[in-house]
Amino acid sequence: MIDWDSLVTAAKNTRENAYAKFSGFKVGAALLTTDGKIFTGCNVENSSYGLTNCAERTAVFKAVSEGYRNFKALVVFTDANPPASPCGACRQVLYEFNPELEIVCANAMGVIDKYKLSDLLPEGFRLE
Ligand code: THU
Numbered sequence: 809m810i811d812w813d814s815l816v817t818a819a820k821n822t823r824e825n826a827y828a829k830f831s832g833f834k835v836g837a838a839l840l841t842t843d844g845k846i847f848t849g850c851n852v853e854n855s856s857y858g859l860t861n862c863a864e865r866t867a868v869f870k871a872v873s874e875g876y877r878n879f880k881a882l883v884v885f886t887d888a889n890p891p892a893s894p895c896g897a898c899r900q901v902l903y904e905f906n907p908e909l910e911i912v913c914a915n916a917m918g919v920i921d922k923y924k925l926s927d928l929l930p931e932g933f934r935l936e
Contacts, residue, residue: 893911
């Protein structure tokens, strides 16, 4: 059983840390490992726009660098309506670790959209 409420709250709180001074679009992510640990991430923009890192990849890179690679769920929290879903780059990065990752896209209005990563990224690239 996944405690989606805790993940949504973690993503919502982390979104407050977003460094989004160029787009003004704040994103928070919360990534759940198979052993119950939560890694959060926000988007981090840069004056050199292309260097921006999305919230989802911030969370993944934090987790992997702490020794965690087994993920079962992700929440992405924005104020977009309908809720924003992970960009293509983040889908591919997530796919590396679990093509069957469960993803919830939530927003400040309480809308919840649920997906499986393999549906968002069919035939994603993976070296086995
Ligand atoms: N962004 C994310 O953090 N995650 C996504 O999946 C899509 C976009 C960020 C990048 C940029 O800082 C802002 O949202 C606008 O694109």
